[in-house]
Amino acid sequence: MVLFNCNGCGLSKEIADKFANKSVNCPKCKKSVSIGGPDKPGKANNRYSISDFVSRTAQKDRGQGLFELESNRLLEINLNGMVWTKMGSMVAYLGGIKFTREGILEHGVTKLLKRAVTGEGTTLTKAEGKGTLYLADFGKKISILNLQGESICVNGNDLLAFEGNIEWDIKMIKKVSGMLAGGLFNVNLSGNGMIAITTHHDPLTLSVSSNKPIITDPNATVAWSGSLTPELKTDISFKTFMGRGSGESIQMKFAGQGFVVIQPCEETYFQKA
Template sequence: MSKYSIEAFVNETKENPQERDYFELEKPQLLEINLNNQSVWTKIGSMVGYIGNIKFEKQGMLSGGLGNLLKKAISGEGARLMKAEGTGKLYVADSGKKVRILHLNNESVCVNGNDVLAHEQSIKNDITMLKSVAGMMSGGLFQVKLSGTGHIAITTHGDPLTLLVTPENPVFTDPNATVAWSGNLSPELKTNVSFKSLIGRGSGEEFQMKFSGSGWVLIQPYEEVYSVEK
């Protein structure tokens, strides 16, 4: 059999039937969710395929009391989740970004809203916002605090790097490159006046997130800019 035959291609790329974990990394950029009469939350538009009897229902993440003005300020697609329910295999991905699976054990993490790919129904999600409007304009629109016990899946452009935050060494990051951080940290938004005066108002480096205390911050080698829908 030629290594370039269709049969060889199928054998190389087919899914592994031995993998039965609830959340399974089928490929670095592709998450497999094995549902057994269960429900899971996934990012709207992330479904790329499924096998079995699975139903989908759109849900607004922002229906928990945030004002209409705030809802309009946040990108509609990035701010919404889809509920998938039933039995079968569900495959989700997001623009070729790498997927990381985390299992929370009565813990919490904060994730940039655009980087939440999926989470178990047992996980609670709460929208948190940077207090400064400038944070929204620089691309760090909103964060989702995921807490409880269960699986979550987040996405990054390229291979991420974790920076440790200590009381002696706070960490500063670009909001557009910041993916997630430990749930006990509350970032502040800092303005770098010298950058503003040096290269004008168009630079993302004008705004920085400052993390103080003890914990960690996950950054990606990419500055992700989000579109805002009116």
């Protein structure tokens, strides 16, 4: 057997000796790959060598668009201008890129006041210049969305990056009296451009219609159509079913036309009053 390594898509596997010292097309990305010779008897297998590791994990340098997935947990931004990123998400960069934490009045007094009222904690960093920027968020899975005159609401904790020309605002889901200390916030993004969101594991998108409302756990809810206005509700029986301790069981109800994105994991975004 000989080792097949594609630097284009990262596919790595063992193939038959008959392909040794030949060029074959990658079955995944169709790129031509040169195959080395078989290991000689008595020599260490190259399968777990440093050169094999470097080859399998090397950057892909696709350079196709502004936002690209280097892997499903690593975002590549081919920067030539400015983008907003989640503070602390930069893991590496190449080229001349300057990072500036957003100023207290960077987005105006209105958004400053909304942050104070909602307790919205996502701090943004402005990345400017020309180069390649790599972002990640604790190994969460990344999805890229290209807005084309549309709008989407994203939980602030799940927003990784967005283009500078995207319009955004902080939205507040009104609390049920005495239920939440600060309600639940989200970020509404609209216009034309790229955004990147994160989820724990694979996201699931549920369709919402006027005759088929969707109920979700706020801590597992990642994003939803900008046209939807969710409501917070409580369900004591649901609390009992889930085995919660004290307090009310909080749910989000979506009704109308659109979609809701959830993740198979609960993150704590707020505290009960």
